[in-house]
Amino acid sequence: MAAALETRLSDPETDDLGKIAGTMIPEDTALGMPGGDDPAILADIARSVGRDLALVREALRAIAAKSGGAFAGMDRDAREALINDWYAGGGVAAGVLGRVILGAYYRDDRVLLALGHEARPPFPKGYVLEQGDWSLLDVVRSRQPFWRDDRVPPTGER
Amino acid sequence: MAGNEKVDVLIVGSGASGAAVAWSLAETKMRILCLEQGDWMKPTDFPSNGRDWEARRYTDFEISPNRRGRDTDYPVNDDNSLMKIANFNGVGGGTLIYTAHWPRMHPSDFRVNSLDGVADDWPVDYWALERFYQENDRMMGVSGLAGDPGVPPRHPPMPPIGLGKTGSRYAQAMNRLGWHWWPSDTTIATTDYEGRAGCINLGHCTPGCAQGAKASTDITYWPLALRAGVELRTRCRVREITTDQHGMAAGAVYYDADGVEQFQPAEVVILACNGVGTPRLLLNSASAKFPEGLANSSGLVGRNLMLHPWPIVSGYVEEALDGGRGPINCLWSKQFYETDPSRDFVRGYTLQFGRGTGPATQAVIGAAAGLLPWGRDHHRRYRQMLDHRLSIGVACEDLPEEHNRVTLDPVLKDGNGIPAPKIDYTISENTRRMMEHGIARAEEILTEAGATDLYASRTALNYPGHLLGTARMGTDPERSVVNEWGRSHDVKNLFIVDGSIWVTSGGVNPTSTIQALALYIADQMKQRLATLFD
Numbered sequence: 185m186a187a188a189l190e191t192r193l194s195d196p197e198t199d200d201l202g203k204i205a206g207t208m209i210p211e212d213t214a215l216g217m218p219g220g221d222d223p224a225i226l227a228d229i230a231r232s233v234g235r236d237l238a239l240v241r242e243a244l245r246a247i248a249a250k251s252g253g254a255f256a257g258m259d260r261d262a263r264e265a266l267i268n269d270w271y272a273g274g275g276v277a278a279g280v281l282g283r284v285i286l287g288a289y290y291r292d293d294r295v296l297l298a299l300g301h302e303a304r305p306p307f308p309k310g311y312v313l314e315q316g317d318w319s320l321l322d323v324v325r326s327r328q329p330f331w332r333d334d335r336v337p338p339t340g341e342r
Numbered sequence: 343m344a345g346n347e348k349v350d351v352l353i354v355g356s357g358a359s360g361a362a363v364a365w366s367l368a369e370t371k372m373r374i375l376c377l378e379q380g381d382w383m384k385p386t387d388f389p390s391n392g393r394d395w396e397a398r399r400y401t402d403f404e405i406s407p408n409r410r411g412r413d414t415d416y417p418v419n420d421d422n423s424l425m426k427i428a429n430f431n432g433v434g435g436g437t438l439i440y441t442a443h444w445p446r447m448h449p450s451d452f453r454v455n456s457l458d459g460v461a462d463d464w465p466v467d468y469w470a471l472e473r474f475y476q477e478n479d480r481m482m483g484v485s486g487l488a489g490d491p492g493v494p495p496r497h498p499p500m501p502p503i504g505l506g507k508t509g510s511r512y513a514q515a516m517n518r519l520g521w522h523w524w525p526s527d528t529t530i531a532t533t534d535y536e537g538r539a540g541c542i543n544l545g546h547c548t549p550g551c552a553q554g555a556k557a558s559t560d561i562t563y564w565p566l567a568l569r570a571g572v573e574l575r576t577r578c579r580v581r582e583i584t585t586d587q588h589g590m591a592a593g594a595v596y597y598d599a600d601g602v603e604q605f606q607p608a609e610v611v612i613l614a615c616n617g618v619g620t621p622r623l624l625l626n627s628a629s630a631k632f633p634e635g636l637a638n639s640s641g642l643v644g645r646n647l648m649l650h651p652w653p654i655v656s657g658y659v660e661e662a663l664d665g666g667r668g669p670i671n672c673l674w675s676k677q678f679y680e681t682d683p684s685r686d687f688v689r690g691y692t693l694q695f696g697r698g699t700g701p702a703t704q705a706v707i708g709a710a711a712g713l714l715p716w717g718r719d720h721h722r723r724y725r726q727m728l729d730h731r732l733s734i735g736v737a738c739e740d741l742p743e744e745h746n747r748v749t750l751d752p753v754l755k756d757g758n759g760i761p762a763p764k765i766d767y768t769i770s771e772n773t774r775r776m777m778e779h780g781i782a783r784a785e786e787i788l789t790e791a792g793a794t795d796l797y798a799s800r801t802a803l804n805y806p807g808h809l810l811g812t813a814r815m816g817t818d819p820e821r822s823v824v825n826e827w828g829r830s831h832d833v834k835n836l837f838i839v840d841g842s843i844w845v846t847s848g849g850v851n852p853t854s855t856i857q858a859l860a861l862y863i864a865d866q867m868k869q870r871l872a873t874l875f876d
Contacts, residue, residue: 207716208717208720209716209720210717212721217721232397235401260717264716264717264718267716267717268715268716268717271709279710282709283400283706286702286705286706287394287396287400289702289705290396290700290702290705291393291394291396291397291701291702299701299725299728301701305392305393305395306390306544307388307390307391307552307553308553310541310543311543311545311667313503313504313543313668314504314505314506314507315505315506316507316509316510317510320505320510320514320517321487321513321525324491324522324523324524325491327491327522328491329492330491330492330680331448331449331492331494331680332448332449332450333449333494334450334452334453334456334457335449335469
């Protein structure tokens, strides 16, 4: 029997991920935004790793290496600078880590409500899309057809 | 190997073209069978039912089969291509995950050699296809507005999707620039239409429509085809088309849902697997009589792959716009579509104007572009982006080049051990100049619209899944794979009806034309039933 595909981080890896997520997206109480290390959000991030486990682990290792294993002990400015510098040149692993964190963060109820969005899936309620100003089209309607009619020889004669 | 009762017509693939040809041929009362390697999708399968709707675009509804990795998918080696392959395997095929944007090819697209001295003319023209475009618009249910001066006359049966705040913003900018724009035709219902309700704006339509407002062939053509007697078998993956002692197609060898090898005999075989799946199947059907692959005496099976390079230019305005609360496409512009001798490239492109995205997607896009920082400034910058995004896609015509091709990977195989396709593809200099011209125009438009933080994605997002040209049609058997009505030059009971038979690509989304062409070929077959194999 084949071993089940591993899709979960270990507890120590999840702790490291929390410190990184909290640096990438810090709590902002004035805006009502939780941090990426909020327990519920971090749990969702960890659950979301799934098929990206190898690349997320690669990202965690890269950040640990870049910080000399001292990421958690660095001050906030240094952590943010390190993350921004690493992300800009971190390739696929950086992109995946960012996507996993952002994907979970921006579906949290508190986050969506603080942004003025509804905390629900699109279906079944949907959304309202206004018609807009159709009079804007009047000037375009007045143009002569300009698609190239292949039935008309270059002389303009049929 | 298990045997099956012989059918009159065997169709491989149930997507855009397979569904259309099945429905059209059903009136002949022939026994028609379609084999589809994927499943039927249910409305509850689609991501917009759940809170993880954005994340699923990167997993089970990812457009790349390599990333999606369903057991109904086959892998594609696209390492040697800047543009990646997108598709979907299921009843409805790619129409399940397309954006439902519905432009037609222009008349000039069929005459590129005569008009512009490049590539080859098609053996059919726009006017031969016009009534099939109309029939297909009625079957799929098209929303749009007649009177566009940028395209030949057409009459969409439903009114267009609203401009919204985003469309109005683009329109004002385009009017100030004096450039053409028009509300896009789309196969998203805006009113009740043949059992579909008007769109309730679930957001980005690509990962399937839970409501069913977006036309996919599982809810348009297939219910009618099945009612008319066509049989559709899912989870049937075709390995090869076999031939008899006369060099005629005998049927298909396939693996059923249990992985059991089956043989399905047929009088006529129609391939509808699109521009990667069809050449893969033909090449996998090599035999002693056809050592280079079936229908490949020209050597062109797999060659001339066209993928539609598609830069996307984005920016952000102060006004809060529609965000992801509506279908992504809202306008098109044909201002730069036709060849202009003053430019440094031939042919042209459509500009497609997009709405915004959902919250998570916006964050991912912003971070990937380097515009959304990590740390204490993250929230401030994000608020300037969410629902403030404008984006313009540049749909570039991709001219055929024989070195752009599909072959069989010597190592990679699918779950049934069938060799997988390998893609070799580069973007030509003409196309690169066209892309840069389009990017510059899009930047002008966005600037005129008041956008800042402009960002041009030249390659990262440009895999639209338009798989064209790898079994081209033509009158010369040495320069084409199928004739002017879709029949193989080499195997006279083998037809191809999908995007692989395209001679050139135009600068538009292809589904409308793929289906019009499939209906045209079905009509030709019906007219020639007595002499079909002559």
